[in-house]
Amino acid sequence: MFTLTGDPDGEEPYVSNPSGDGTNARGPMSGDYLLQVSGVSKEFPGVKALDQMHLELRKGEVLALVGENGAGKSTLMKLLAGVYTPDSGRFLLDGEEVEISGPKHAQELGVSIIHQEFNLMPDLTVAQNIYIGREPRWGDFLLSEKRLNEAASALFERLELPLDPRQKVSELTVAKQQMVEIAKALSYDARVLIMDEPTAALNDAEVAVLHDLIRRFRTPETGVIYISHRMDELKAISDRIEVIRDGRYIDTLTTSETTMREVISLMVGRELKENVRPETEHGTDEVVLAVRGLSTKELLHDVSFELHRGEILGFAGLMGAGRTEVARAIVGADRHSAGEIELKGTSVRLPNPSVAAANGIGYLSEDRKRFGLLLDQRVGFNVALSSLTKYVGLGVFMKDNAIRVTAREMVETLRIKTPSIDQTVQNLSGGNQQKVVIAKWLVKDCDVLIFDEPTRGIDVGAKEEIYQLLNRLAAEGKAIIMISSELPEVLRMSHRVAVMCEGRLTALLAADEADQESIMHYATLRPDVLGAVDETPEAEMQEAGTR
Amino acid sequence: MTQTAVQGAQAPALNRGRLRAGLQQLLAFASLIVIVIFFSLTSDVFFTYDNLVNNVLVSTVVVGLLAVGTTFVIITGGIDLSIGTGMSLCAVMSGVFIENLGLPLWLGVLGAVLVGGLIGAVNGAAVAFFKFPPFIATLAMMLIAQGLALVISHTSPIYFTKAPGYIDLASGSIIPGIDVPNAVLIFFVTAIIAAILLNKTIVGRYTYAIGSNADATAISGINVRRWTWVVYVIGGLFIGLAGVMISARLASAQPATGQGYELQAIAAVVIGGTSLAGGKGSMVGTVIGSLIIAVLNNGLQLISVPQEWQNVVLGCVILFAVYMDMLRRRER
Incomplete structure (x- = not known):
């Protein structure tokens, strides 16, 4: 099983995870499911974020969840965390229907989520962060820092994490902050651990530590949902891979029986493959x-x-x-x-x-409301903003008429739909706001x-x-x-x-x-393992297998 | 990984963290020492027991009490502009309770402190439940409290004549043989209580947590609104105590003298290393900051620097203190 040679195209079938406990061999039986998401939909104004979403997490498995940006992964996570409530559909925990009413309730149910942006308080210590809201106390009021730190030390010892309970979180590296998040999640006796792109900010060594932690967390009674874009990682850590696209469930594949290429093609979707070329x-x-x-x-x-x-x-x-x-x-x-x-x-x-x-050189930010426009100012003012020095007469006076002429020209050439150049920008539609930003840079002659x-x-x-x-x-x-x-x-x-x-x-x-596949291929290739994509996780797995 | 390896890995980080935490307080304390030495050398009177205790420490009390209370608020990332005029209102109410209504001393004092708590409760409700920006909510309260103090007192001072014990609250000396005014004792005792509250209790922990990242605190299952409100109430109680102390020291409740104290108090907090952005700060720092302001005011007076210039110096000290803090943060 370790004789597979590296093939960056991922033509070779993935090997099954040797540290797995045989979940793949068993067929799914009722009672094997830890968490089931069934027919869940969620709509935001103008967007159907999730449409009849489906997910089954078996006991003892690591389920990878993959999809393109905007496929609905984060929405699903927020539903499971109790941050959003679904429009329709059911969540089942151990086969029983549950309604997740809020973040705290999710934790009580044993569902812990590690978000992409960390939810830590940087000015508190590691131990204070982990036990926030459940600090060891004398009575109701007085805190026991000693017992707090002892509890954290015991937790870190059990999880074998190199953390210092007394250190401030703001002084930690991102990898260690992640460890704090995980330790916090595990301290709640979580049964379902959901990780949203946990390795996005980690280097290889740190990823190995994280994967080791996940393997140790996994018992026949727990399960992990692992969201990641890194294909090489998925086969190192996951048992099955669920693919979602445009808010819909696509397919679930057994990791050992699929290829990177198959996963990517499911992610991008065949029907989008027609090649439209620039005009x-x-x-x-x-x-x-x-x-x-x-x-x-x-x-x-x-x-x-x-x-x-x-x-x-x-x-x-x-x-x-x-x-x-x-x-x-x-x-x-x-x-x-x-x-x-x-x-x-x-x-x-x-x-x-x-x-x-x-x-x-003009940069038109992705966040045009924050960096691109003065929302409560008029169209004309916004158009001229970057080039105001062009419109100054006698040293200090604004040439308002010249500005108005330019603004009218721009509204016409870019076909900005606005009743007049005196309309405030926030009353325009998104597309027309974007045109105002473009107009601003055109006036600047970039x-x-x-x-x-x-x-x-x-x-x-x-x-x-x-x-x-x-x-x-x-x-x-x-x-x-x-x-x-x-x-x-x-x-x-x-x-x-x-x-x-x-x-x-x-x-x-x-x-x-x-084309979609070639771009996806290069976008998920970790450059530091280019050419060795299939070997690196191999070694990791070997190590894990001999544990 | 063995246990010893784990501990070995964390040892250096631990020392560095503690060192950094202590640095700011050390800096403020060192500045205080430098200033004290400077005035000791330039003025004959400065470094005498009588001056240090009866002038410097006594004048620390009012600004110090306000600063201690508002430290909680500032650590949550808020601000309280109503502490100065609120103090005037509490002083006036103390006069009303004791002089006009003839309540017993203890009840009058308690009433005045509770008026402060009420001011804080209104501020806290506006900020925590109605989501007013703290600056706006407490700016409004600053005006309301100033107005009420003038209305209730008919714009004239209320003199404490019926209860001679009231004046002793500040100027008397409860410990026989040691000539330290009660006001100074009360300040240090309450500051110690506040330090315990901030460092050793759940209130303090949530104060830091909210200022550090309110969203994360809420996700961790803590009732952020309620605790924010509690923090403003604590700040309010200190406003009340400061009102009692200033009127006892002056033997009268002056309805219009409070304005300006809020800025001195906030300056003391900032000089003591508490960040206006929230999450960071200490009670020891605030006490040192209050002492620095009192020493500067006193010392500059002794070496005959005109009053007008004292504010100029204070302004420069604030810029210097905050700049040092920014430098320290940038190094991280």
Whole structure:
């Protein structure tokens, strides 16, 4: 079983987890299920987040839950945590129907969730965090710090965690903060442990520690739901893999009998596979922006690419891959630790976004309400905001008429649907707000435009208009970077696709090389194990098997 | 992994954490010592028992009590602007209870302290249950309390003539043979109680938890609203006590002198290393901060720096203290 050779394409079948207790061999019988989710739907205004969702967690297993961004994983987790209530459907725990009324109730039922963003109090100590709300006391009022720390020490000893009960959480590394979260969850005598991308911020050694912890947590009476994007990880730790897409249940596969390719194709869905190509011809050969070896202390590692005049370069990758961070590092919103940025052949230093804008690089944030617009100001004011110095007369006076003329021009050319340029921006629809942001940068005369999720929160019809606008801008000679989490959008718009995974650029694909599967493949490849994808978990499993 | 390996791994981290926690207090304390030495060298009178106890410590009491109470509020990430004028209202109410209504001394004092608690309860309800920003809620209360104090007192001071024991609350000396005014004793005793409350009880733990991450605290099953309210009530009780102390010291309830004390108290808290962002702070720091302010005011007066300049110096001290705190945080 350990003779499998590495094949990055994942053609080889996965090996079953040797540390498993044989759950795979048994057929599912009633009474084997720890947690069942049946026919659960949840709708938010305008979005059906979950549609007849289905999930079965067997006793003693690790069930991986996979799906693209926005597939509904987080919504399902929040339902199980009692943060949301379902519109319809049932949850069964040990075969009995339960209604989860809130986070505390979920914990009492033995369902513990480790969220992607940690729920810790950074100014309290490790032990204080773990036992918050159930501190050992003298009477009702006086705390016993000594007993608190003893309890935490005993817990850490049992779980074999290298944590100091007295240390402040703010002083811990992310990996150790994660351990605190897990220790907190386990201290509630959890039977179902749900982990939402627990390894997103961990290095290999830390991942190994985490997996070891999960294996020790797993008993015939407990179960783990493990959400992850990392394919290599799934076969190291999971018994079965459930795939969901667009809020719907797709399939559950036995890990040992499937391939990475099968999982990915289920995730992206066959029916979306038609290859829509960008309408315009590819960009010119003229390099406008060259990024060389861009690295940051936090995430980015040696990111290099060139951006051509008239080109739309799509940036694909999963959440946390570092796409937004690349944009922020380029415009100087974040400091980079290494690397060089060349603008039209000359090296430039861009210490902050305003210098970047002065050099003709505009960054349109994914959070346009926070970073893109003054929501309670008028359209005209927003359009002129970045270029106010152009509209100053006699040193101090605003040339309001000139601003109004420009704003009217922009409203017309971009077809911004607004009753007048005096409308406040918050009264416009998402698509038209986005156009106002674009107008702002066009007035500024930027050559390079970086769009971060340009169609987020914009309805389908308006998306089409934004796409056409992007195509037009490219045809007019702008150089465009488009960061998007929607693969169909990336495929449709991009002349080339840059794929990122965990802070590294894993592929630069030409339009005809890029399809959902190839992008997904590079987006889930951990670059540090490139070429050894199938061996690394092997070794881990071997170790676990001999435990 | 063996147990010894686990312990070995955590030992250095432990020392570093403790060291950092102590650093800010050490810094504030060192500043206090430096200032004391400076004034001892520049003024003959400064470092005398009479000056240190009867001027410096006595003038620490009122600002100190307000600062101690508001430390709780600030650690939750809130602010209380009503402590100064609230104190005036409590002093006036003390006068009403004892002089106008002729209540017994203990009942009048208790009543005044409870009026403070009521002010805190209203502030706390506005912040915790009605979700007003603390700045707005307590700004409104600052105006309301100031107005009520003037209305109730008919804008003139109430002199304490019926109960001679009242003045002794602040100026008398309960311990025979040791010439320390009661006000100073009361301040240090309540500060110690507050420190215990903050560090050793569930109230204090939730105070830090809420200021550190209120959402996470709520997810952990703690009733954040109720505990936030409790914290404002505690702050209010200290407003009441400060009202009693200032009127006992002056032998009269002055309806308009409280304004401005809130800023001195908040300054003391900040100089003591408590973060206005919440989650961080200590009672020892607040006491040291209060002492620094009192020493500065007294010392500057003794070396004949005009009153107007004292505020300039205090302002600079606040900037310096907070800047040091920011530097320390940035290093992390």
